[in-house]
Amino acid sequence: MLALELPRRLGAQRTNVRRAAGTARMTAVDSLLMIPGPTPLSPAVRAALAEPMRSHTSTENAASMRRIADGVRACVGSRSARVYTFAGSGTLAMEAALINHAAPGDRVVVCSHGFFGDRFSEIASAHGMHPATVQAPWGSAVRVSDVERACSESAAPAVLTITHVDTSTGVLADCAGLARIGRDAGAIVVVDGVCATGAVEELMDGWGVDVVLTGAQKALSVAPGLAVLAVSERAQHRRAQLDVHAYYADLQRWDPVVDDPTRYFSTHATGLLRALEVSLDEIAAEGLPARFARHRHVAETLRSGFAELGFESLAGTDVLAPTLSVLSVPSGVDEAALRRGLAERGVVVAGGLGPFAGRAIRVGHMGTVGDAEVSRTLEAASNALSDLT
Amino acid sequence: MLALELPRRLGAQRTNVRRAAGTARMTAVDSLLMIPGPTPLSPAVRAALAEPMRSHTSTENAASMRRIADGVRACVGSRSARVYTFAGSGTLAMEAALINHAAPGDRVVVCSHGFFGDRFSEIASAHGMHPATVQAPWGSAVRVSDVERACSESAAPAVLTITHVDTSTGVLADCAGLARIGRDAGAIVVVDGVCATGAVEELMDGWGVDVVLTGAQKALSVAPGLAVLAVSERAQHRRAQLDVHAYYADLQRWDPVVDDPTRYFSTHATGLLRALEVSLDEIAAEGLPARFARHRHVAETLRSGFAELGFESLAGTDVLAPTLSVLSVPSGVDEAALRRGLAERGVVVAGGLGPFAGRAIRVGHMGTVGDAEVSRTLEAASNALSDLT
Incomplete structure (x- = not known):
């Protein structure tokens, strides 16, 4: 396979971004990039x-x-x-x-x-x-x-x-x-x-x-x-x-x-x-042990929140990575529509690949991602789901 | 040749740069990068x-x-x-x-x-x-x-x-x-x-x-x-x-x-x-013909200024590039000392390579470089030379 077909209409990050005059750019509210890389950057x-x-x-x-x-x-x-x-x-x-x-x-x-x-x-x-x-x-x-x-x-x-x-x-x-x-x-x-x-x-x-x-x-x-x-x-x-x-x-x-x-x-x-x-x-400065623990905590919080919304992790419980979650969408929910709904709310997630294409989303939660980003993602997912079901 | 030996003590860009607390950084006066790439970036x-x-x-x-x-x-x-x-x-x-x-x-x-x-x-x-x-x-x-x-x-x-x-x-x-x-x-x-x-x-x-x-x-x-x-x-x-x-x-x-x-x-x-x-x-926005003309103008101004200081172009007059100048230093001038003198004045140029090593400097003048940068470079070169001769 030379290249994967990825969703064409993601519309990601355009939602909340407005062009100012010339080449400068103003961002009203930055989109939150919850894909498994590239990840959001710190101000520094x-x-x-x-x-x-x-x-x-x-x-x-x-x-x-x-x-x-x-x-x-x-x-x-x-x-x-x-x-x-x-x-x-x-x-x-x-x-x-x-x-x-x-x-x-x-x-x-x-x-x-x-x-x-x-x-x-x-x-x-x-x-x-x-x-x-x-x-x-x-x-x-x-x-x-x-x-x-x-x-x-x-x-x-x-x-x-x-x-x-x-x-x-x-x-x-x-x-x-x-x-x-x-x-x-x-x-x-x-x-x-x-x-x-x-x-x-x-x-x-x-x-x-x-x-x-x-x-x-x-x-x-x-x-x-x-x-x-x-x-x-x-x-x-x-x-x-x-x-x-x-x-x-x-x-x-x-x-x-x-x-x-x-x-x-x-x-x-x-x-x-x-x-x-x-x-x-x-x-x-964060310290590696603290950083690893934060990633485990973020992963658990995000997955339990998505579980409450009816999503299931497609990786076995014994092999779950702390950096991203591959989550099957609740039955009856259109996966592409869900991602569009999330993008409209300023949260960008990725679609499933290979056998998971069309039935799962991939949510990245690594690097700078913490509790605030998890909350924003879960809230957007909850609201997007409400619109779809 | 696997790698070129380049000067170890250039000290470039450290001169005018001061570290602020943490990872932030303040630049009193940015060094002027007059090497043949990377070149200075525009604010946009x-x-x-x-x-x-x-x-x-x-x-x-x-x-x-x-x-x-x-x-x-x-x-x-x-x-x-x-x-x-x-x-x-x-x-x-x-x-x-x-x-x-x-x-x-x-x-x-x-x-x-x-x-x-x-x-x-x-x-x-x-x-x-x-x-x-x-x-x-x-x-x-x-x-x-x-x-x-x-x-x-x-x-x-x-x-x-x-x-x-x-x-x-x-x-x-x-x-x-x-x-x-x-x-x-x-x-x-x-x-x-x-x-x-x-x-x-x-x-x-x-x-x-x-x-x-x-x-x-x-x-x-x-x-x-x-x-x-x-x-x-x-x-x-x-x-x-x-x-x-x-x-x-x-x-x-x-x-x-x-x-x-x-x-x-x-x-x-x-x-x-x-x-x-x-x-x-x-x-x-500049327009390609205007941009090419600016590069020719900048190259001519810089070379004639350096010629007045006793530098000679090592490329033949029929093959001179408008993007960089390879200039032999005046006789009796130590090339490395000259580059150090320029760096101390906030202007970074490169040393000669191969047969030109030790007897020439390479000055890049492409991209955003204009008359102001040429003047600053020539002034720094003139002052650095005065210190050395």
């Missing part, structure tokens, strides 16, 4: 994005990059991972995680909990690797025995991938258990943290994970446009043994810049990096 | 970067992307080119331009006027293509006869690349003449417009150019983080015949999104796209 992050432009080789940008590396290591739970941050997206980070650690012809075991797990298989195939995809039924987790079999039934896998939270199903993976299987099979273990890193505890060193990747626009609460990877020493050794047929996503070409961020390889997204530095400062 | 572009976050599949973002495509087509001089804009950099756009139009084993003729021309050869080699690099002496243009020979002496080239303005030498290429040679040889003609598009006239359709690529942070006056490509129908046909071993930079995967920007392939850098839309509006 927005201010950082509007700072005067910086040189990509300045000592100031270099200092930001060093602080970002520290902040990312804290979020992923690693003392010494090498941190790469370059202009791109989570998809590009996924591709970099594969092509730097597996060669064409290599096996890649993919633990898939939905659309974004399957994407690893697509990327591997595009590069001539052989994906062995262990697919869970949507809403459930893969069976450990299936992953063990995939790791042992043929040549040893070069890489095993885990999607920490799959944005299509809201399933939270058992990273510790799956990583152990991958390590036992000798694979480089890659965790896609796009919908998790910064909102859910990750223990890269403790779990024996080699790569945690993410984008900036999810639980890290920055505007989209950055690919972020934390890479273990073991994975760096693997990279050194490979002949990578790529340029921009070849991590080895970035190494001199990681060592000394005043050096040049390709122009950094300096504004986004400054915003990421500010956001990581806010994350550190 | 900075405001756009700080707008509330948008959904990547919203109708609002889709409208921005359609307007961006129109604006880019105007800048590159094409009525119907397909415009791709995704999170990345000029380097990634260069890579996409090669891998979508040439296969491993294919010949690529590179017209190189310096470091960024040579980079095409590096990228081609990384993908198993065979670059035939026609290198001009730094500061001069390639000889037409050398390019003709490179095109005819072996298998026909799949791609011919032209760097419109090479940021290392300040040489402006004869795109029309070189493109004709490439087309006659049956090659897809790629123009790297990173240091040109939006500041120098480009006639993609008129010259028979198939791809014009750029980044957002140069003459388009946006923060870095976007790769931009305008692609001809002929190049799209070439892409359709190839088996591309890449995922994120495979333009075909973006095609459904270009057709309908509410569809999803990989998350757009929505904030940067909104800023690009605003900047293209400002470019249209």
Whole structure:
């Protein structure tokens, strides 16, 4: 599948936004973005994005990059991972995680909990690797025995991938258990943290994970446009043994810049990096344990509120992610009409994907989202439902 | 060469910047960024970067992307080119331009006027293509006869690349003449417009150019983080015949999104796209002919001012780019000390690269730069020189 068809008439964020003269813009009441990324930005992050432009080789940008590396290591739970941050997206980070650690012809075991797990298989195939995809039924987790079999039934896998939270199903993976299987099979273990890193505890060193990747626009609460990877020493050794047929996503070409961020390889997204530095400062100020607890609390409050309105979570109760909820709409309710009703009330949620399309909404609740946003969302949903039923 | 060593002690932009409490930041007098990208941003572009976050599949973002495509087509001089804009950099756009139009084993003729021309050869080699690099002496243009020979002496080239303005030498290429040679040889003609598009006239359709690529942070006056490509129908046909071993930079995967920007392939850098839309509006309001004339005027004023101070342009007078100047420092003046002196006065310029390292400065003057910025730069240079001599 090359691209998903997404709703055309969302009308999101237009509702409450009015254009002022020229290019300036006034927002009467900002729409609330409750999709699973991009997520709303804090005032400090927005201010950082509007700072005067910086040189990509300045000592100031270099200092930001060093602080970002520290902040990312804290979020992923690693003392010494090498941190790469370059202009791109989570998809590009996924591709970099594969092509730097597996060669064409290599096996890649993919633990898939939905659309974004399957994407690893697509990327591997595009590069001539052989994906062995262990697919869970949507809403459930893969069976450990299936992953063990995939790791042992043929040549040893070069890489095993885990999607920490799959944005299509809201399933939270058992990273510790799956990583152990991958390590036992000798694979480089890659965790896609796009919908998790910064909102859910990750223990890269403790779990024996080699790569945690993410984008900036999810639980890290920055505007989209950055690919972020934390890479273990073991994975760096693997990279050194490979002949990578790529340029921009070849991590080895970035190494001199990681060592000394005043050096040049390709122009950094300096504004986004400054915003990421500010956001990581806010994350550190909140404290990771408190931040993880807030996400669990927000998820529980939102889900119990939606349950009272007749919505049901489509992910199993044992695998519920704290970052987004995939909720079946009450019977008789038109899902697209419901999302339009929410958008008219200034709350933007996403539609279901794949087998959940047309019967579920996806509500993101990560990053800056707290009780006020949950209340506003539930009130809008309640009112939108009243109009429809 | 994997990375260039750039000056470590530039101290740029720290000079006049003071930290306020917490993450907020006050700037007493903003440093003036006179490097060849990133370039200073207009107030409207900075405001756009700080707008509330948008959904990547919203109708609002889709409208921005359609307007961006129109604006880019105007800048590159094409009525119907397909415009791709995704999170990345000029380097990634260069890579996409090669891998979508040439296969491993294919010949690529590179017209190189310096470091960024040579980079095409590096990228081609990384993908198993065979670059035939026609290198001009730094500061001069390639000889037409050398390019003709490179095109005819072996298998026909799949791609011919032209760097419109090479940021290392300040040489402006004869795109029309070189493109004709490439087309006659049956090659897809790629123009790297990173240091040109939006500041120098480009006639993609008129010259028979198939791809014009750029980044957002140069003459388009946006923060870095976007790769931009305008692609001809002929190049799209070439892409359709190839088996591309890449995922994120495979333009075909973006095609459904270009057709309908509410569809999803990989998350757009929505904030940067909104800023690009605003900047293209400002470019249209100025008018392209007036904008090109302003760049020529600014370049002439700046160079004649620097000439009075004893600097000499290292690019030949017949190939001078209107977007940056590569200037040898007066004899007896320490180049690094001069740049420090400029930085202390709030003006940031870049050092020379390659054979020009240590004896030249590179001054960018594109995008929003006008007479006031030229005066401030010349005054700072004059004062810095006085301190040194």
